[in-house]
Amino acid sequence: MAKNYDALADSVVELVGGKDNVRSVVHCITRLRFNLKDKSAVELDEIKKIPGTMGAQWAGDQLQIIIGQDVDKAYDAICKKYAFQQQKTVNENLDAPKKKFTVGAFMDAITGCIAPIIPVMIACGMLKALLQVLSYAGVLSVDGSTYNVLSVVGDVGFYFLPVIIGYTAAKKFNVNVFIGMALGACLIHPNFTAMINAGDPITLFGLPVYSGYYPSSIFPMILTIAVAAPIEKFINKVIPSSLRYVLVPTLTLMVVAPLELIVLAPLGAYAGSYLAAAIVWLYNATGFIGCAILAAIYPLIIMTGMHTATSPYIFSALATYGYEPLILPTMHISNYNQIAACLAVGLKSKDSTLKQSAFSCALTALIGGVTEPALFGITIPLKTPLYGCMIGGLVGGAVLGLKKVVVYSLPGAGTIFGLPAYIGGGSLSNLMWMGICIVIGMVSTFVATMVLYKPEQK
Known part of the structure; x- marks a missing residue:
C-alpha cells in the first residue's frame, strides 16, 4: 500500500480526467467512488497501475477505485488537495436522477434500512455468544444476576428492533424519525404485548388486529414507514405552515398507526416469515449440494453486490428460528x-x-x-x-x-x-x-x- 497519499491523489485525479471532470467523490470501506461528467476521459487501465490501488471498475455510471482499508486516508488526501466536499455516505449515487420503482430500487430501500443497524446487531450477538462461552467455561452461572443482566443488554438490539428499524426506515424514506420510532414502539408496547399474550381477540374501530409477535421483526416496520412517507408528505402539504409543527406529526400518527396494526404490520410479518421459511425449505431440499454450490459461487455474488440483498432473510431467519x-x-x-x-x-x-x-x-x-x-x-x-x-x-x-x-x-x-x-x-x-x-x-x-x-x- 502506498504511503504517499498525495502522490496517489494526484495520479487518481489526473487519470479520471482532472478536477473539473469530477462531480463528487465518496468512499466506502474499501473503494473510492467517483461520479464524473465525462466517462470517456477516464484512463481505467492506467488507474489500475497506480501504486496503492488494487483495481478499478465501473458500476453503472460510477467509477470505483479499490484501495483497501486505507481508503479513508486516500480519500482525505484527495478531498484536501482538490477541495472536494467530503461526504459521509455512499449508499446511493449522488448524481443519479430519481428512478422509477424497480426490484433493484426495492432491494436498495430494504438494504438502506438494515445496513445502519448491523453494528449494534453484531455487538449484541457477540455479547450473547460471549455469555455462552463464559457459561460453558463455568465462569458465569446462567442463574446468576450478572449473567441475566448482561443477557438483557445482549437482547435489546433484537427485542427493540421495530423501534430501531423505525428510525433507520424513517431516515431512508424521509419521514420524521421520531414518528418512525413511535410507530415501532407501538408494536412492542407492554400493554399491546399483554393483550396478545392473553389470547383474546383484539379489535380497533371494530376491525381485527392481528395478534402477531413483533419483537425482532424487520418487514413490518419497513412496510409501515414506506406507507407513512407519502401520507406524511400529503399532510405536510395541505396543513398551513403555522400549524404543521403540531398537526403533521399528530395526524400522521393517527392515520398510520391503525393502518400499521390492522394491515401493514401483519403483512410485513407474513412476508418475513415466509421468506425465511422459503430459504430454509430450499436449504433442507438441496442439502449439502445447495451449501456447496452457494459457497462455490459466493465470490461471484460479492462481485456483483448481490450479497447485500440477503440481509432481510438473515434477520428474519435469526428472529424466527434462532x-x-x-x-x-x-x-x-x-x-x-x-x-x-x-x-x-x-x-x-x-x-x-x-x-x-x-x-x-x-x-x-x-x-x-x-x-x-x-x-x-x-x-x-x-x-x-x-x-x-x-x-x-x-x-x-x-x-x-x-x-x-x-x-x-x-x-x-x-x-x-x-x-x-x-x-x-x-x-x-x-x-x-x-x-x-x-x-x-x-x-x-x-x-x-x-x-x-x-x-x-x-
Missing part, C-alpha cells in the same frame, strides 16, 4: 478461502510487488474480514486463484451442509472474531465443525490455487 443455516456460514467459508488463495499467490509468485500485495490482502481479510481487496486485487484479476476459491468453496460448503452447521447470531465480518456466533445448541460441536469446514475449505483452496496458478500468467 439460527441461520445457509448464507452466513457459506460467506464465512468463502472469506477464508480468499485468504488461502492470497497466501498461495504470495508464496508462488515471482513478482515482489504482487507477493507483498497478496500477503497484505490475506492479512486484511484475516484481521478485518474485508475480502474486497483480495477479491478485486488478486483472485479476480489473476483468475486461477478465483477458480481455487470456488473449488475450496465447493468442498468446504459440502462438509458444511453435511454436518448442518448453523450460525446463532450475526458474526460481523467473516473473521476469527466472528466464530463465537457459532456457539449454541447446547454444545460446542457446531463451533467445532465450523472450524473444520473452514480448514477443509482453506486447504482445498490453497492446493487448488498452487496447482492452477502460473506466476507468468496474469
Whole structure:
C-alpha cells in the first residue's frame, strides 16, 4: 500500500480526467467512488497501475477505485488537495436522477434500512455468544444476576428492533424519525404485548388486529414507514405552515398507526416469515449440494453486490428460528478461502510487488474480514486463484451442509472474531465443525490455487 497519499491523489485525479471532470467523490470501506461528467476521459487501465490501488471498475455510471482499508486516508488526501466536499455516505449515487420503482430500487430501500443497524446487531450477538462461552467455561452461572443482566443488554438490539428499524426506515424514506420510532414502539408496547399474550381477540374501530409477535421483526416496520412517507408528505402539504409543527406529526400518527396494526404490520410479518421459511425449505431440499454450490459461487455474488440483498432473510431467519443455516456460514467459508488463495499467490509468485500485495490482502481479510481487496486485487484479476476459491468453496460448503452447521447470531465480518456466533445448541460441536469446514475449505483452496496458478500468467 502506498504511503504517499498525495502522490496517489494526484495520479487518481489526473487519470479520471482532472478536477473539473469530477462531480463528487465518496468512499466506502474499501473503494473510492467517483461520479464524473465525462466517462470517456477516464484512463481505467492506467488507474489500475497506480501504486496503492488494487483495481478499478465501473458500476453503472460510477467509477470505483479499490484501495483497501486505507481508503479513508486516500480519500482525505484527495478531498484536501482538490477541495472536494467530503461526504459521509455512499449508499446511493449522488448524481443519479430519481428512478422509477424497480426490484433493484426495492432491494436498495430494504438494504438502506438494515445496513445502519448491523453494528449494534453484531455487538449484541457477540455479547450473547460471549455469555455462552463464559457459561460453558463455568465462569458465569446462567442463574446468576450478572449473567441475566448482561443477557438483557445482549437482547435489546433484537427485542427493540421495530423501534430501531423505525428510525433507520424513517431516515431512508424521509419521514420524521421520531414518528418512525413511535410507530415501532407501538408494536412492542407492554400493554399491546399483554393483550396478545392473553389470547383474546383484539379489535380497533371494530376491525381485527392481528395478534402477531413483533419483537425482532424487520418487514413490518419497513412496510409501515414506506406507507407513512407519502401520507406524511400529503399532510405536510395541505396543513398551513403555522400549524404543521403540531398537526403533521399528530395526524400522521393517527392515520398510520391503525393502518400499521390492522394491515401493514401483519403483512410485513407474513412476508418475513415466509421468506425465511422459503430459504430454509430450499436449504433442507438441496442439502449439502445447495451449501456447496452457494459457497462455490459466493465470490461471484460479492462481485456483483448481490450479497447485500440477503440481509432481510438473515434477520428474519435469526428472529424466527434462532439460527441461520445457509448464507452466513457459506460467506464465512468463502472469506477464508480468499485468504488461502492470497497466501498461495504470495508464496508462488515471482513478482515482489504482487507477493507483498497478496500477503497484505490475506492479512486484511484475516484481521478485518474485508475480502474486497483480495477479491478485486488478486483472485479476480489473476483468475486461477478465483477458480481455487470456488473449488475450496465447493468442498468446504459440502462438509458444511453435511454436518448442518448453523450460525446463532450475526458474526460481523467473516473473521476469527466472528466464530463465537457459532456457539449454541447446547454444545460446542457446531463451533467445532465450523472450524473444520473452514480448514477443509482453506486447504482445498490453497492446493487448488498452487496447482492452477502460473506466476507468468496474469
